[in-house]
Amino acid sequence: MNMFSSCMITALVILTLPIIMSSTKLYKNKLYPYYVKTATSYAFMISMIPTMMFIYSGQEMIISNWHWMTIQTMKLSMSFKLDYFSMIFVPVALFVTWSIMEFSMWYMHSDPYINRFFKYLLLFLITMMVLVTANNMFQLFIGWEGVGIMSFLLIGWWYGRTDANTAALQAVLYNRIGDVGFIMAMAWFQLNLNTWDLQQIFITTNDNFNLPLLGLLLAATGKSAQFGLHPWLPSAMEGPTPVSALLHSSTMVVAGVFLLIRFHPLMEHNQTIQTLTLCLGAITTLLTAICALTQNDIKKIVAFSTSSQLGLMMVTIGINQPYLAFLHICTHAFFKAMLFMCSGSIIHSLNDEQDIRKMGGLFKVLPFTTTSLIIGSLALTGMPFLTGFYSKDLIIESANTSNTNAWALLITLVATSLTAAYSTRIMFFALLGQPRFSPMILINENNPLLINSIKRLLIGSVFAGYIISHSITPTTIPQMTMPHYLKMTALAVTILGFILALELNLTTQGLKFNYPSNYFKFSSLLGYYPTIMHRLTPKTSLTISQKSASMLLDSIWLENILPKSISYFQMKSSTLISNQKGLIKLYFLSFMLTMILSLLILNYHG
Amino acid sequence: MLKIIIPTIMLIPLTWMSKPNMIWINTTTYGLLISLISLFYLNQPNDNTLNSSLMFFSDSLSAPLLALTTWLLPLMLMASQHHLSKEPLTRKKLYISMLILLQLFLIMTFTASELIFFYILFEATLIPTLIIITRWGNQTERLNAGLYFLFYTLMGSLPLLVALLYIHNFMGSLNFLMIQYWIQPLPNSWSNIFLWLACMMAFMVKMPLYGLHLWLPKAHVEAPIAGSMVLAAVLLKLGGYGMMRITTLLNPLTNFMAYPFMMLSLWGMIMTSSICLRQTDLKSLIAYSSVSHMALVIVAVLIQTPCSYMGATALMIAHGLTSSMLFCLANSNYERIHSRTMILARGLQTLLPLMAAWWLLASLTNLALPPTINLIGELFVVMSSFSWSNITIILMGINITITALYSLYMLITTQRGKYSHHIKNIKPSFTRENALMTLHLLPLLLLSLNPKIILGPIY
Numbered sequence A: 001m002n003m004f005s006s007c008m009i010t011a012l013v014i015l016t017l018p019i020i021m022s023s024t025k026l027y028k029n030k031l032y033p034y035y036v037k038t039a040t041s042y043a044f045m046i047s048m049i050p051t052m053m054f055i056y057s058g059q060e061m062i063i064s065n066w067h068w069m070t071i072q073t074m075k076l077s078m079s080f081k082l083d084y085f086s087m088i089f090v091p092v093a094l095f096v097t098w099s100i101m102e103f104s105m106w107y108m109h110s111d112p113y114i115n116r117f118f119k120y121l122l123l124f125l126i127t128m129m130v131l132v133t134a135n136n137m138f139q140l141f142i143g144w145e146g147v148g149i150m151s152f153l154l155i156g157w158w159y160g161r162t163d164a165n166t167a168a169l170q171a172v173l174y175n176r177i178g179d180v181g182f183i184m185a186m187a188w189f190q191l192n193l194n195t196w197d198l199q200q201i202f203i204t205t206n207d208n209f210n211l212p213l214l215g216l217l218l219a220a221t222g223k224s225a226q227f228g229l230h231p232w233l234p235s236a237m238e239g240p241t242p243v244s245a246l247l248h249s250s251t252m253v254v255a256g257v258f259l260l261i262r263f264h265p266l267m268e269h270n271q272t273i274q275t276l277t278l279c280l281g282a283i284t285t286l287l288t289a290i291c292a293l294t295q296n297d298i299k300k301i302v303a304f305s306t307s308s309q310l311g312l313m314m315v316t317i318g319i320n321q322p323y324l325a326f327l328h329i330c331t332h333a334f335f336k337a338m339l340f341m342c343s344g345s346i347i348h349s350l351n352d353e354q355d356i357r358k359m360g361g362l363f364k365v366l367p368f369t370t371t372s373l374i375i376g377s378l379a380l381t382g383m384p385f386l387t388g389f390y391s392k393d394l395i396i397e398s399a400n401t402s403n404t405n406a407w408a409l410l411i412t413l414v415a416t417s418l419t420a421a422y423s424t425r426i427m428f429f430a431l432l433g434q435p436r437f438s439p440m441i442l443i444n445e446n447n448p449l450l451i452n453s454i455k456r457l458l459i460g461s462v463f464a465g466y467i468i469s470h471s472i473t474p475t476t477i478p479q480m481t482m483p484h485y486l487k488m489t490a491l492a493v494t495i496l497g498f499i500l501a502l503e504l505n506l507t508t509q510g511l512k513f514n515y516p517s518n519y520f521k522f523s524s525l526l527g528y529y530p531t532i533m534h535r536l537t538p539k540t541s542l543t544i545s546q547k548s549a550s551m552l553l554d555s556i557w558l559e560n561i562l563p564k565s566i567s568y569f570q571m572k573s574s575t576l577i578s579n580q581k582g583l584i585k586l587y588f589l590s591f592m593l594t595m596i597l598s599l600l601i602l603n604y605h606g
Numbered sequence B: 001m002l003k004i005i006i007p008t009i010m011l012i013p014l015t016w017m018s019k020p021n022m023i024w025i026n027t028t029t030y031g032l033l034i035s036l037i038s039l040f041y042l043n044q045p046n047d048n049t050l051n052s053s054l055m056f057f058s059d060s061l062s063a064p065l066l067a068l069t070t071w072l073l074p075l076m077l078m079a080s081q082h083h084l085s086k087e088p089l090t091r092k093k094l095y096i097s098m099l100i101l102l103q104l105f106l107i108m109t110f111t112a113s114e115l116i117f118f119y120i121l122f123e124a125t126l127i128p129t130l131i132i133i134t135r136w137g138n139q140t141e142r143l144n145a146g147l148y149f150l151f152y153t154l155m156g157s158l159p160l161l162v163a164l165l166y167i168h169n170f171m172g173s174l175n176f177l178m179i180q181y182w183i184q185p186l187p188n189s190w191s192n193i194f195l196w197l198a199c200m201m202a203f204m205v206k207m208p209l210y211g212l213h214l215w216l217p218k219a220h221v222e223a224p225i226a227g228s229m230v231l232a233a234v235l236l237k238l239g240g241y242g243m244m245r246i247t248t249l250l251n252p253l254t255n256f257m258a259y260p261f262m263m264l265s266l267w268g269m270i271m272t273s274s275i276c277l278r279q280t281d282l283k284s285l286i287a288y289s290s291v292s293h294m295a296l297v298i299v300a301v302l303i304q305t306p307c308s309y310m311g312a313t314a315l316m317i318a319h320g321l322t323s324s325m326l327f328c329l330a331n332s333n334y335e336r337i338h339s340r341t342m343i344l345a346r347g348l349q350t351l352l353p354l355m356a357a358w359w360l361l362a363s364l365t366n367l368a369l370p371p372t373i374n375l376i377g378e379l380f381v382v383m384s385s386f387s388w389s390n391i392t393i394i395l396m397g398i399n400i401t402i403t404a405l406y407s408l409y410m411l412i413t414t415q416r417g418k419y420s421h422h423i424k425n426i427k428p429s430f431t432r433e434n435a436l437m438t439l440h441l442l443p444l445l446l447l448s449l450n451p452k453i454i455l456g457p458i459y
Helices: A004-019 A032-056 A084-107 A114-135 A138-157 A162-194 A198-203 A208-222 A234-240 A241-250 A251-264 A271-294 A298-320 A321-349 A365-380 A386-399 A406-431 A448-471 A485-508 A519-524 A525-578 A584-603 B002-015 B020-042 B061-082 B087-111 B113-122 B126-136 B139-172 B177-180 B190-206 B215-222 B224-276 B284-301 B306-337 B351-367 B373-388 B392-415 B431-449
Strands: A063-073 A074-082
Touching: A004 A032, A004 A084, A004 A114, A004 B224, A032 A084, A032 A114, A032 B351, A063 B139, A063 B392, A074 A084, A074 A114, A074 A138, A084 A241, A084 A251, A084 A298, A084 A321, A084 B002, A114 A241, A114 A251, A114 B139, A138 A162, A138 A208, A138 A234, A138 A241, A138 A298, A138 B139, A162 A208, A162 A234, A162 B373, A162 B392, A208 A251, A208 A271, A234 A241, A234 A298, A241 A251, A241 A298, A241 A321, A251 A298, A271 A298, A271 A406, A271 A519, A271 A525, A298 A321, A298 A386, A298 A406, A298 B177, A321 A365, A321 A386, A321 A448, A365 A386, A365 A406, A365 A485, A386 A406, A386 A485, A406 A485, A485 A525, A519 A525, A525 B139, A525 B224, B002 B020, B002 B061, B002 B087, B020 B061, B020 B087, B061 B087, B061 B224, B061 B306, B087 B113, B087 B126, B087 B224, B087 B351, B113 B126, B113 B224, B126 B139, B139 B177, B139 B190, B139 B215, B177 B224, B177 B306, B190 B224, B215 B284, B224 B284, B224 B306, B224 B392, B224 B431, B284 B306, B284 B373, B284 B392, B306 B351, B306 B373, B306 B431, B351 B431, B373 B392, B373 B431
Parallel strands: none
Antiparallel strands: A063 A074
């Protein structure tokens, strides 16, 4: 018996145990969050065994069991694909979730429904595992929709708040638009290749994969919040901070990129889709980086930086380097989850204050959080030898040396520079300078649940990139040699961003805030996109559905053409034809006459 | 088949002879037992053993619908208890008898092997439904609703009688099992086009096709809970069942006759689901969502591929259970708030948390979350329409998005947000109601494990 598959299945089964136990008395217990956290950590440790085996021997595996149904000639069975991507991503996701669960025990400790919160987190994690390990598109779709619905439930956790409900609905709606693409791709594969199994899709050739790939790209756009379907991600920050840390930074939102990585064998020879992906990613990364520049809500800034990094991953897929994109997914998970947890720590300490203008000087009162936040930000900007460097630097170098669209490359570089700028802004306003928060707040970050969880991810943010990129050989080889100036570009633009942002912050801090310029308005109003799309589209569609679908067609036309007009004509014609006028004497007379006549005729007939 | 029909008939004396406090319990229990018998028909051995007599047969298309019908009777009885609690005993018994009579007719309709017999029973189901709607509805508009219901469906189905007599005249038989071997391709002529229309319109109205659907929201809204449940769950499916049965007779004509109806359905599906977005009335919203889902079934039946038939059958069963459950939930709100207006019943999650879980699950199945059978049905329909024409994916996609939107809109409006003060003193949810929701969800979940029993004859 091979340890490989059995360990992996054990890890997955361990995750389902607390869900099953939730129907017992255990669920009423105060220790339920603790059990969930422990189960996750066990699952992480067990899943490390097959990952180590994979790193050591490069063994990949497919587990097929439980035949679900056969539709004509297409067999659907439950099947897990344990390959490069799932083997690396599963432990990373479990590790991050483990820390976030520990963090939630601290962050959500006063919530009366904390057990349910943990159950939701775990359910989300299971659907994510299903998504990552799925070997056929149907199973992938189960995970895909599952994470969408769990994000709906978790964003709307504080369901009494209107904003949370709106954000939850918005997330589902944008995801659902993406799902249409996924369903189209499924339909196309079923019709043309007669299979949903990944291997069979990849070995079958077809002249034109444009249509299904467009569908998958749409799906990825929805799930990974790319330009056009991006506004849901910053709105999703209405959810609790652990949810933002888990779903909207490290796991769920990368599912779209992961999908494209899964399907890269179809994409690698398709220039059209690659160019589209590249441009889409580049636009997203720049636009969201610009939006991040002027936000004042600390979680919104981190959310926009997530969006920007997702754009960068899409760019990487666009330049045909799926393995690099995957590396960035893994490294990004560590420091972005940690950034969210740090902002959660700050928010919680300052009595739910999220505005960075009302922070300041936190390095004295929250030294550990400050350290972690700075390391996380530096890792995010790609500071050499921190985690982000190993993926981000390679991505920029590959983009620089590849034969790519210069426009897309340029705006990606600008976005990279802006990353440094908004990171500086968080650090400058939240951590440095004089305190601007209320002096009455009692600040204490010395809780082992908080310290340990952040510490674990902190170590990850420093070393994970090195460990991952050195243990696992990338299958597509990035460019190794390049001129000096190209090698230094990534670093140079980042340092440029840092210096400029620092100078700007220092010089403008004391200045009076004049009437904002148009550039500022563009950035702070998120490129006017929500203003236009969230007002115009709902208004027109709701007006159309009310005025034309409901009123005009249903209540007026269809009602008048058939039932009303028929009854009207019946009534008119019956009153016209009928001679019923209420003339009783006449009627009796005619009745008598007929009776007499009939008597006479019948009697004298024969 | 008599082993279902005779027990169902015997339920009527059971109702009238039971002690006053036992009428609900007795009928529900025996109804459940009868539904267990019907489960045996789901096993289709493929060797003519299910052709019970000259009159009755069951195949893998009718067996799931049969099981759905018998399953629904106890659920309807459970759901109506509160609605009838203030009525005198005789009326309660009469009401139960009507439901039983309706089930009897439905069982015979689904299992009839003769088309004229099918037609007579198809029409006979109108009578108990009409009585249920117009006698036990809640408002005066119920009379109008009853009129709409009766006249739309009657007018649609009268030409079918003529068409059937004509077919019987030149075929010599109307037995489903035989005519599928005897049938010749219909030549393309005006009279045959009218034959096609006469045969299909009866079922299109029943489905209902967009444009002929006005009776449905009215009937659903005005009917008492059991009426809404049975209308949404089974009576609409009669249309789909009839269409699937009768298209075998009309063969080459459907290829081009289908176009206007496909267009109407694709258009109507989006129109009706966008109407849902603006509904303030909970029951009306669910009714319009039924129209939109049934439009998918019409499209699937008209495309006439194996895949689309599978999708249509699966979607019919899935929608039957889901919409019936949504009506039950709406009714449990109505019994507490005494209004169907959604905005009066906000924020119920705080007060009735378990009911909120049922709402969530019902909304999720309604928007076709994988791996429920709703998704399987919708996915097959989308796939077959995609293969029919690639462009339909745009319309289907819009519909999928809007369906998700109104399902969650309904969920958020009724369950989420702050509750309003006038609902502070509502009753907690009863075990009866929770059991009712469980009995709806259980088959949905179990069928997701093994969907092939509801995939119809082509599977």
